[in-house]
Amino acid sequence: MNYYGLFMAIVAIESNGDVNAVGDNGKAVGPAQIHEAVVKDCNRIAKAKFTLSDRESMLASFDMFIIYVEHYGHKYGDITPEIASRIWNGGPNGPDKQATLNYWNKVNSKLTP
Numbered sequence: 020m021n022y023y024g025l026f027m028a029i030v031a032i033e034s035n036g037d038v039n040a041v042g043d044n045g046k047a048v049g050p051a052q053i054h055e056a057v058v059k060d061c062n063r064i065a066k067a068k069f070t071l072s073d074r075e076s077m078l079a080s081f082d083m084f085i086i087y088v089e090h091y092g093h094k095y096g097d098i099t100p101e102i103a104s105r106i107w108n109g110g111p112n113g114p115d116k117q118a119t120l121n122y123w124n125k126v127n128s129k130l131t132p
Contacts, residue, residue: 025100026051026084028129029107030077032122038075049074051084051107061086100130 033052034040042052053074061083062069073079084107091111092098102114104126109119 020098020100020103022085022088022103023081024130025103025126026081028126029084029104030080031129032125038077049080050077051080053080053083057083057087064090100127 030036030050033042033047034050036050038050040050040052041048043054046054048071051074055071058069058071058074061067065086067082067086069079069083073083088098088103088106091106092102095102095114101123104123105113105116105119107113108122109116113119
């Protein structure tokens with residue numbers, strides 16, 4: 020899968036590429052709108068040292084995206100763009116949540132064929 024292309028589609032939806040974006044009442048930060056819990060989870064999963072300010076870095080956000088999606092995506096078999104998007108939006112069980120389907124449709128509309 021092209022993680023970079025998918026990530027850039029997610030960034031377009033989440034922040035329109037603004038590395039300084041803040042949403043969800045101040046809880047989601049950066050181009051991919053990452054919550055503190057995701058940073059902590061990525062540090063636990065990858066034994067990494069991401070900081071909260073790393074959420075404002077496109078590169079660090081991309082790294083966290085891959086760590087998070089790959090860790091939780093394998094239980095669904097092949098990690099497709101839909102599975103990855105729905106995990107990013109709805110957490111580890113995102114693909115099981117009906118509420119993440121609309122998010123996937125938005126992301127999918129930004130993917131180039």
